[in-house]
Amino acid sequence: MNDIYAVGVDVGGTNIKVGLVDQDGQVLSKAKLPTLLTRNVDAVLDDVATLVVRAITKANINVDAVAGVGIGSPGPLSPSEGVIRDAANLPGFQNIALRDRVASRTRLPAILTNDADAAAFGEYWVGVGKNIDSMVLFTLGTGIGAGVVIGGQLLHGHFENAAELGHTIVEPNGIPCTCGQRGCLERYASAGNVATRAAERIKAGEDSCLATMEGGVEAITAERVAQAVGTGDKVAKEIWDDACRYLAIGCVNVQHAFNPALVVLGGGMSAAGDLLLGPVRDHFDKLTWKLVDDRPRIVITALHNDAGLIGAAGLMINAAKSNASRIRVSMPPA
């Protein structure tokens, strides 16, 4: 069989990242541009098309060997229709037929999938979940996304909206979430909300080294909170530990719902490595049941920031190989 390649696209709120990926999951070339959401949807789509061409050219691969473009994007979206319904983190992207518009611009087949699903599939395909056909990935970013792999397949759900684990309720009558619920996991444990919670406490007058960091309260990030944990800052330590405890509750609930072999922590916050993994595992051990030992292994992403584009490319390659039983491939007009 000839070598087969796909372009993986990771559409984020900050950057559009693109990579040419081979059938073994190796990234042969990369390209990226800021998302610049203040411009219109067409301009963003033009940038995606430009980046796709750039990645193929840079890798020096014949376009005939490229199976297509796999796009991972924030949702809610419909993989079967290839449409972004309403991406909270992509203003202006409402009911956008992203898949077909990318296919038409690049003249390549395309598929669309949720960004966290893409990352989960990437880890399953060639990352820390390789050959582990039952796993759950959390992406800890602005919010919390998740992807669930069962029997080597992504779980989509009846409404194509499964694995929105960031919006499972972990605190009845808890903090209001942008989604309209209260007490969502992501309000306590996403990178974005770790920063928000730190800013709130400092604004309320609490003493913390975060208050005097460059840029002030508005510039607080989860990364800075993690650094402050290292210096022993009390506010930072409490918020970080609280986030880890809620993540551990999320892991317990995943254990009892999906009973996976593996839980992967990815997204921006996972860059903290052991500072994240240690407390999450400790809280998990204390919180989980003692009835039987069916604990998943909890680990940090192996593919880091590339998980999404690798996974999206992998789904495209799989779809091309299997003629896309589940994920419909969009063909550009002839």
Add this chain to the structure above:
Amino acid sequence: MNDIYAVGVDVGGTNIKVGLVDQDGQVLSKAKLPTLLTRNVDAVLDDVATLVVRAITKANINVDAVAGVGIGSPGPLSPSEGVIRDAANLPGFQNIALRDRVASRTRLPAILTNDADAAAFGEYWVGVGKNIDSMVLFTLGTGIGAGVVIGGQLLHGHFENAAELGHTIVEPNGIPCTCGQRGCLERYASAGNVATRAAERIKAGEDSCLATMEGGVEAITAERVAQAVGTGDKVAKEIWDDACRYLAIGCVNVQHAFNPALVVLGGGMSAAGDLLLGPVRDHFDKLTWKLVDDRPRIVITALHNDAGLIGAAGLMINAAKSNASRIRVSMPPA
């Protein structure tokens, strides 16, 4: 093709219920005996074998047309090994090879599955979930069991322990559960715990018509609490509404985890019908997100107390038809 039948067995803490079921899910005969757990495991197994023969005889079906015995039992258990690991509600049933011992006693092939999984499969096969290939069932009994059907298949999980949704944490640092965790869904919303919570409040001196019911505090059941709700009893109303609210949280979390088309409420507490369904739906509508409309329909079981035995028989019939790809059929020694 010839007609095919199976015997469904529902092993409960109180009764062993058995039925001869045809390939359309119709129950042709029934038999039951009290479980009498004070006796030894062998005596219980003898009763199962007796009931299997009784059901076949009563239906007047030739034993050659019976594909085997499908057993639904409290877990944790292993369907693939056919072994009950440690059933909290069946004292003495630890590491019992129930499947093979039933097969050997009845001289029929047998399969073993979790009781809530069996009930979920029953509803999917011929009940309220017929032709709905993405659904979740809660059994509201002593505890809360659950079964998840995805693409027409029961979700088992890597450790064969998926869908233990009664032990998802809905109240961090909440009431201790027998499983070793705190704040499990079943501690707030199972029939058993609705009764327990009512008894606790009455013992603590609160005024309620439940205090003067025959048998006193020890005789309080969820059924009695439901009756007291009907008379306007304040304690009963608060406990019942609280249980419904936690069940609604469970439904929101199921929505975001599995994204099913349907959530079915079964088990003893579901006998309350609209008194259960109304408040659960109301709380769910208030609690769930407003981002997209991917709400599952929430309904009461159609098969009621027979869901488990019908589902267990259906799994046996399916296994016989397909030569058991997932669930290994145990054949008795020749």
